Amino acid sequence: MQLQSKLPGIGTNIFTVMSALANEYKAVNLGQGFPDFPMNHELTDLVNWAMKNNFNQYSPMPGWLPLREAIAGKVEFLYQTKINADTEITITPGGTYAIYSAFTTILQPGDEVIVFEPAYDSYIPNIEINGAKAVTINLVYPDYHIDWAAVKKAITSRTKAIIINSPHNPTGSVITENDINELRDVVANTNIFIISDEVYEHLIFDNILHQSILRYNDLLQRSFVCFSFGKVYNCTGWKLGYCIAPPELTRELRKVHQFNCFSCHTPSQVALAQFLQNKDAYLSLSAFMQQKRDYFISLMSRTRFDMLESHGSYFVCAKYDRISDGGDKDLAIRLTKEAGVATIPVSAFYHNAKDDKVLRFCFSKKNETLEMAVEKLSKI
Ligand code: PMP
Ligand code: GLN
Secondary structure (H helix, E strand, O other), X not given: OOOXXXXXXXXXXXXXXXHHHHHHOOOEEOOOOOOOOOOOHHHHHHHHHHHHOOOOOOOOOOOOHHHHHHHHHHHHHHHOOOOOOOOOEEEEOOHHHHHHHHHHHHOOOOOEEEEEEOOOOOHHHHHHHOOOEEEEEEOEOOOOEOOHHHHHHHOOOOEEEEEEEOOOOOOOOOOOHHHHHHHHHHHOOOOOEEEEEOOOOOOEOOOOOOOOHHHOHHHHOOEEEEEEHHHHOOOHXXXXXXXXXXXXXXXXXXXXXXXXXXXXXXXXXHHHHHHOOOHHHHHOHHHXXXXXXXXXXXHHOOOOOEEOOOOEOOEEEEEOOOOOOOOHHHHHHHHHHHHOEEOXXXXXXXXXXXXXXXXXXXXXXXXXXXXXHHHHHOOO
16 A cells, blocks of 8 residues: 655654653653652542443533533633633643644644744644644753744744743743743734643742733633643543633634544543642642752752753753763663663754753652662763
8 A cells, every 4th residue: 555644754752762762671761751650549539430420421522511610710710811611611632632633723734833942742743744834943042942033033924823832841941921922022913823832831830920821811812722631630641631712713623623532531521620629739739840850950960960940841951961972862862771761852852853962851750760760870
């Protein structure tokens, strides 16, 4: 059979590769981003309860209504913005799917999308599979802030959207109110959409306010704002998230969604509808993860890595020029095989494999996992 690839040049993604290598070499896995500690048992009990009480059939296409109502309540509590649960929230099987659906909703062949690199690895393939083109702009090393002058230069009549991600994977950088004002400036009097990847909404440190698009009603009118329960409740394997967008955008997004997944896992939605009432469970996450960041950074002072700043997400990057002058991918592979610690090379987040010579570490791990990893890293 002859098959013309829709994604020529795309191989297995880096998270799969590094996790497989970590398993093969029995390495401590600080690569792929997932917690290695148990999730909240109250929430697993609620899912069990829902399953045992017959919440096992299709939920409505846009999602279980009480869950959408709970999300609307949370958004109003956090960002003082009223969202209509019926017309503006769609439950999706994960944040990645929400982003893919948003791109598929708006993109036509030949459109351009502004993507900041390093970028989460799904964005560019999502854009290209829709026949559109990613116009990449590098975040400015070493704090990975946005160069708005470069953004202004990159806008053309074909620019259909800008995707932003704060807190940012892989660097842990966060956008500021000034970035919001610059963004506002760039999109004013245009038809440019915003896709805002906010899956790390509750993983923001140092008392920084999360600059959610949901705070800014003018920007929200042109936005798809994407979230993931996996990151909030330490259950990445649940693959459940949601997309908030104004009614006319949501209506189109649901056309894509209804013929793709149609509806999501019902018992988890029933459980989450109730669990979202517990504000402390999501409000306490930042402090919990900040402690992990600080503990990991303090442990890493025993190594020859030099840590960059991270103000959010569960990642921190490190320079390694005191260890090697080689490429980051080579070093990541060598560290997994020889030192027994898996990381992610940041060049994997650039379409052209630009090498900042930094590795990404996931610190969303048990303290003993972090200690074990650093013990090994301190020997190299
Ligand atoms: N965006 C970013 C930046 C992420 O790191 C992740 C986590 N993999 C996602 C989206 C998607 O989350 P989910 O696992 O819910 O698809
Ligand atoms: N978001 C996670 C990371 O960046 C993993 C996602 C995935 O495996 N696709 O590591």
